[in-house]
Amino acid sequence: MAEYVAKPGKLWLKGEKKPKKKKSHKRKHESDDEAAAADNAIEGEVLHETWRRVRDLVDVKGPVCLVSRTGAYIAAQDDGCFVEGVPGESEKRPPNEAEEYLGYTVGDEKVALKSGYGKYMCTSSSGDVVGRSDAIGTREMWDPIFQDGLIAFEGSNRRFMTVEESGKLMSTAEKVSDDAKFTLRTSKSKFKKAKTEVEKEYGKKLSNLEMEYVNRYQSFQDHHVIVTQKSRDELRGAREKGKLHESLLDRRAKMKSDRYCK
Known part of the structure; x- marks a missing residue:
């Protein structure tokens, strides 16, 4: 059996606070530089910093x-x-x-x-x-x-x-x-087109998206969030057909505590 050897280091007394380690951002900066270089390689040579x-x-x-x-x-x-x-x-x-x-x-x-x-x-x-x-x-x-x-x-x-x-x-x-x-x-700066709210919603998980809709529109009873227990298969089909919002509205309309739906 190998003999255990204690690792040398500074002695910390009880009650003393150890200094927090500073996080290194070198890796992040390196990745940003690599991404910028890759973007320039795709877009072509950039001259005079802006063109x-x-x-x-x-x-x-x-x-x-x-x-x-x-x-x-x-x-x-x-x-x-x-x-x-x-x-x-x-x-x-x-x-x-x-x-x-x-x-x-x-x-x-x-x-x-x-x-x-x-x-x-x-x-x-x-x-x-x-x-x-x-x-x-x-x-x-x-x-x-x-x-x-x-x-x-x-x-x-x-x-x-x-x-x-x-x-x-x-x-x-x-x-x-x-x-x-x-x-x-x-010389116009290159920018990525921001996603619209609809595009963002279509990329979310259906369960999370429905919970967001419930929190946004539903009036609460006893501080509990009420979500329909029906299968989300209809939501998947509605998303493929481009009718996700209508389907979410129908599901919320069936909940009696939803004050915004008939």
């Missing part, structure tokens, strides 16, 4: 900038034309006023871009991409095509927006070439 890659139509709303495949910003000019800037400049600095646009979603599938000069980007009859419109019409609407973190814009003339060798922006390509692929970035 993140747009991968979905919902993120087109608000301040955006357009970057060509060479890493150059697409800038608006005072004559209404759009040109490609210096290659690689987007990695060195955030966009300036001429390189920043306001993105809008039109319906469920189309987008519109408004330059810093207050004009909407559109395709002309000759295929030039210009910004001279004060309102959104058919020519100001673009069909965005997202793939692998990049975006292509199809104009109303059924041609794709491209950067020509001269650096000018045109809408003449019949197919999505490398010059027709852009990176769209937004």
Whole structure:
């Protein structure tokens, strides 16, 4: 039998209070950093702390900038034309006023871009991409095509927006070439859509949800909560059919002590 050896430590007298151990939050911080890194990996590279890659139509709303495949910003000019800037400049600095646009979603599938000069980007009859419109019409609407973190814009003339060798922006390509692929970035913070009360309730356990409804609406007798003893199978079926609230109301209506139901 092995000899027992007492573990050395400070002697605590009776009545003395031992100091509470401080909880380490290192693990929590590490997990938060890992989650942020994973989110950035999914959403794409974040530049200049605020400008993140747009991968979905919902993120087109608000301040955006357009970057060509060479890493150059697409800038608006005072004559209404759009040109490609210096290659690689987007990695060195955030966009300036001429390189920043306001993105809008039109319906469920189309987008519109408004330059810093207050004009909407559109395709002309000759295929030039210009910004001279004060309102959104058919020519100001673009069909965005997202793939692998990049975006292509199809104009109303059924041609794709491209950067020509001269650096000018045109809408003449019949197919999505490398010059027709852009990176769209937004400075709008990414947030998760909060669940509505209905969505939260549909995710709860039925027994807990019914108890919450009873506590919320039922008048108590002798300080006891009265819940129907009927099977909750009907609630399961009602939830699948989208009639959970109606079923809960019917069950509460049958309880005589419920003052809110007939």
